[in-house]
Amino acid sequence: MLSKSEKSYIRTSLLSEPPLRADGRSLLDFRGVAVELGVTALANGSARVRIGGDAGSESGGGGVCGTEVLVAVKVEVEDVSGSVDGGKGRMACNVSCSPAAYPSLTMLQLDDFQSDLTSILDTTLGCSSLCPTNLSIIPRKKAWLLHVDALVLADDGNVYDALFLAAAAALHDTRIPRTRPIEYRPNNARSQASADASDDPMDGASGLDTHAMPKATDFELMDYWDEGEPLVCPNGMSWPICVTLNLVPPLFYLDATTVEEDATLTRLLLLYSFSTNSSNTRLQGMRLLGHGEVEANLIKPLIREGEKHAKHLNQSLFAKLKSELTKRIPQIVPSTKRNK
Amino acid sequence: MEVDDTDGGETSLRSKITSPGESLTSSQAFMRGHGTYVEDDEVIASVAGTVERVNKLITVRPLQTRYNPEVGDLVVGRITEVAARRWKVDANSRQDAVLMLSSVNLPGGVQRRKLESDELQMRTFFEEGDLLVAEVQAFFADGAMSLHTRSLKYGKLRNGQLVTVPPILILRLKSHFYSLPCGVDLILGLNGYIWVSKHVKDNEQEGEEGFDAEAVYSNQNDEIDDATRAAVARVSNVIRVLAAHFVPLNDTVLVEAYEWVVEQEYTVKDLLLREDVADALVSAVATARPDL
Numbered sequence: 001m002l003s004k005s006e007k008s009y010i011r012t013s014l015l016s017e018p019p020l021r022a023d024g025r026s027l028l029d030f031r032g033v034a035v036e037l038g039v040t041a042l043a044n045g046s047a048r049v050r051i052g053g054d055a056g057s058e059s060g061g062g063g064v065c066g067t068e069v070l071v072a073v074k075v076e077v078e079d080v081s082g083s084v085d086g087g088k089g090r091m092a093c094n095v096s097c098s099p100a101a102y103p104s105l106t107m108l109q110l111d112d113f114q115s116d117l118t119s120i121l122d123t124t125l126g127c128s129s130l131c132p133t134n135l136s137i138i139p140r141k142k143a144w145l146l147h148v149d150a151l152v153l154a155d156d157g158n159v160y161d162a163l164f165l166a167a168a169a170a171l172h173d174t175r176i177p178r179t180r181p182i183e184y185r186p187n188n189a190r191s192q193a194s195a196d197a198s199d200d201p202m203d204g205a206s207g208l209d210t211h212a213m214p215k216a217t218d219f220e221l222m223d224y225w226d227e228g229e230p231l232v233c234p235n236g237m238s239w240p241i242c243v244t245l246n247l248v249p250p251l252f253y254l255d256a257t258t259v260e261e262d263a264t265l266t267r268l269l270l271l272y273s274f275s276t277n278s279s280n281t282r283l284q285g286m287r288l289l290g291h292g293e294v295e296a297n298l299i300k301p302l303i304r305e306g307e308k309h310a311k312h313l314n315q316s317l318f319a320k321l322k323s324e325l326t327k328r329i330p331q332i333v334p335s336t337k338r339n340k
Numbered sequence: 341m342e343v344d345d346t347d348g349g350e351t352s353l354r355s356k357i358t359s360p361g362e363s364l365t366s367s368q369a370f371m372r373g374h375g376t377y378v379e380d381d382e383v384i385a386s387v388a389g390t391v392e393r394v395n396k397l398i399t400v401r402p403l404q405t406r407y408n409p410e411v412g413d414l415v416v417g418r419i420t421e422v423a424a425r426r427w428k429v430d431a432n433s434r435q436d437a438v439l440m441l442s443s444v445n446l447p448g449g450v451q452r453r454k455l456e457s458d459e460l461q462m463r464t465f466f467e468e469g470d471l472l473v474a475e476v477q478a479f480f481a482d483g484a485m486s487l488h489t490r491s492l493k494y495g496k497l498r499n500g501q502l503v504t505v506p507p508i509l510i511l512r513l514k515s516h517f518y519s520l521p522c523g524v525d526l527i528l529g530l531n532g533y534i535w536v537s538k539h540v541k542d543n544e545q546e547g548e549e550g551f552d553a554e555a556v557y558s559n560q561n562d563e564i565d566d567a568t569r570a571a572v573a574r575v576s577n578v579i580r581v582l583a584a585h586f587v588p589l590n591d592t593v594l595v596e597a598y599e600w601v602v603e604q605e606y607t608v609k610d611l612l613l614r615e616d617v618a619d620a621l622v623s624a625v626a627t628a629r630p631d632l
Contacts, residue, residue, distance in 0.1 A: 001418065003470040003498075005497070005498035006471065009498075013569050023576065024609040031612070031613070
């Protein structure tokens with residue numbers, strides 16, 4: 001909640017020449033972003049993202065604590081024999097907010113906000129074009145169900161960008177356990193014969209045959225040195241990245257703090273996913289938040305601008321994740337190093 | 341570490357930082373104060389903070405805490421609610437503070453009687469979200485503080501922005517209104533809310549000649565030039581950096597830090613986005629004032 005004079009101070013500063021923000025950033029500057037992988041031991045993949053906050057201090061230091069989102073991905077076996085879409089596995093997203101992040105909201109308002117965040121995460125990530133191709137365990141019988149659970153620990157503005165960054169990082173971090181289909185085949189004739197030949201029941205073929213076979217009924221987890229294989233996003237696309245354009249016509253700015261968000265009428269959320277090997281870009285989603293209005297002919301250039309910034313964000317995230325994951329290959333204790 | 345009566349023990353105690361649950365001393369010889377509790381004949385810290393001792397009384401002053409008001413303190417607050425004949429004010433304390441309609445300056449002079457019509461137009465004085473500077477007048481039975489703005493120095497705030505720091509970093513000083521040489525006015529609220537605004541010349545202050553309610557309760561900002569806005573942003577970032585490194589704030593520290601930043605020709609955002617600049621600033625302030 002801001003006073004009228006604070007709002008007008010922020011707006012006039014943004015519209016002055018050159019534009020000036022409360023903390024001296026230029027319009028397109030992000031605050032420092034920290035990404036940490038593998039933060040929850042029991043999840044199959046997890047990440048924590050912090051935007052802003054005090055440099056170098058673990059617990060927020062003496063000042064503001066920034067925006068902090070934790071995402072954990074957990075896999076679960078789901079029976080898909082009855083499903084209509086062929087049972088390729090799916091993603092279920094849920095976002096909850098810590099009441100400490102929104103002390104001014106009542107529980108009801110908090111619930112509303114949570115379901116807003118859940119709906120945008122779920123509709124974007126749950127889209128069939130982004131469903132990982134390696135979720136199937138036994139075709140048309142069993143598949144992995146990915147639970148993507150996000151927790152907003154602190155909000156100092158730009159929570160949508162942080163949420164999608166954390167989700168993308170967690171999905172990169174996720175490892176699907178390796179499985180091997182098995183079938184139980186009671187081979188009566190042979191077992192009788194072997195019982196006659198020797199008293200050793202282990203001799204000859206066992207009832208459990210663990211070779212891959214087309215009519216597999218069940219599966220077993222393979223014991224392997226790593227935790228499994230990474231998720232494969234279809235068509236070599238990346239996980240969606242969100243950029244929030246805060247509109248103060250005729251210009252826009254990125255990475256608003258809570259105070260700036262309060263003073264901004266309209267926000268445009270743009271969700272992009274990028275192809276990792278070609279220059280292919282897809283707009284995965286779009287939301288207009290707030291109670292302002294936008295000139296229709298402004299939208300097109302905004303989408304183009306947003307793509308540029310999303311691409312930049314995606315590249316930095318990707319470079320960061322790559323260095324994190326290569327560090328972890330000789331893995332005894334998962335290294336969790338945070339970086340600015 | 342055991343606390344003992346010798347001077348050596350006292351000096352080591354002064355620099356000691358506790359964690360919750362840490363045993364401090366025996367409860368037979370000492371009394372427990374704020375931030376501690378007794379279990380099994382031992383005084384145990386209940387918060388993270390520094391140990392303080394006055395004679396036999398052991399207290400722990402927490403590192404991160406809400407503001408503990410005292411009568412006469414200057415605070416900056418934000419109106420959260422307009423109620424019957426009073427405003428509720430968020431002042432970073434455990435409870436919302438209360439500003440009574442009878443404790444504000446009303447248009448028409450100090451001697452004027454409070455009218456019913458004033459109650460009906462309370463939002464023309466302060467409405468939800470408005471920032472104000474006030475003084476702690478008294479406490480209610482439940483510990484909530486009552487504020488007053490019955491001085492020409494107090495009242496609604498405009499022409500600037502708010503920076504929040506932990507209240508423990510604001511020292512009690514003779515005055516909490518400062519004018520920095522860079523054309524920026526500062527109000528260091530003891531509750532950790534700091535108002536950074538454009539300098540208003542003393543003779544232009546509202547209400548100097550009589551009481552101009554229109555100006556005092558205005559929501560309209562003055563014309564502010566870009567240099568002043570940049571200075572406001574720079575001062576705010578200096579405060580944020582110093583607070584993040586737990587440097588106690590007063591006007592000399594802030595002036596020094598501001599001059600250092602200007603001297604080194606760093607841009608406003610360098611302070612926020614570059615850790616090396618922030619660290620250099622803190623060490624520069626620390627060398628300039630070794631007592632901190």
